[in-house]
Amino acid sequence: MGLSKATQDFFFQAMRHGWASGIKGNEVSGMRNHRRIEFPDPKGKFLLEERYEVSTDVQSRLQLRLSGSIIIFLHEVEIWSMTYVGKYKKEALPLLKLALMQNYNSDTFIGGRGPIDFSELEEKGPGQLIYENKPRSSPSKFGDQFSGDERIYRIPLTGVVEIVLGTYHYSGGAIVPRPE
Secondary structure (H helix, E strand, C coil), rough: CCCCCCHHHHHHHHHCHHHHCCCEEEECCCCCCCCEEECCCCCCEEEEEEEEEEECCCCCCCEEEEEEEEEEEEEEEEEEEEEEEEEEEEEHHHHHHHHHHHHCCCCCCCCCCCCEEEEEECCCCCEEEEEEEECCCCCCCCCCCEEEEEEEEEECCCCCEEEEEEEEEEEEEEECCCCC
């Protein structure tokens, strides 16, 4: 069941002030490497909480394990949630943030992640970075259940062999279908 346009509008407004915008969340007490960003609705109706964990992979100091959740509350009741988990190399994070912000700034919902395809030629790097979002379902309304996978990879200028820099899995949807 879909949620109201007001909920969807609030999601985009809040996410433009979240992790992808460059804001670093506050540490979560008692939870190592966990951070939280809260964005309250100026009207007092909604609250969005973005929680994420970033830790360095033990086997590869260049790769980060990332997981998190985004929850929307309506008058202190959880009504929408999404989770994500995966690994990205540090060098992929700037492109990930750009891809996410492109959809947040244009109010485009594709599983709460970035566009289907997004790329950038590296200024000082050895190739082109490409972001892909592959939704497994296409919700017709904000709040419908969704899931998908995303990845970032590099295509070197000298060849066509792609080098995967990270992958994510995400899922979510409405928790409590109720009138708003």
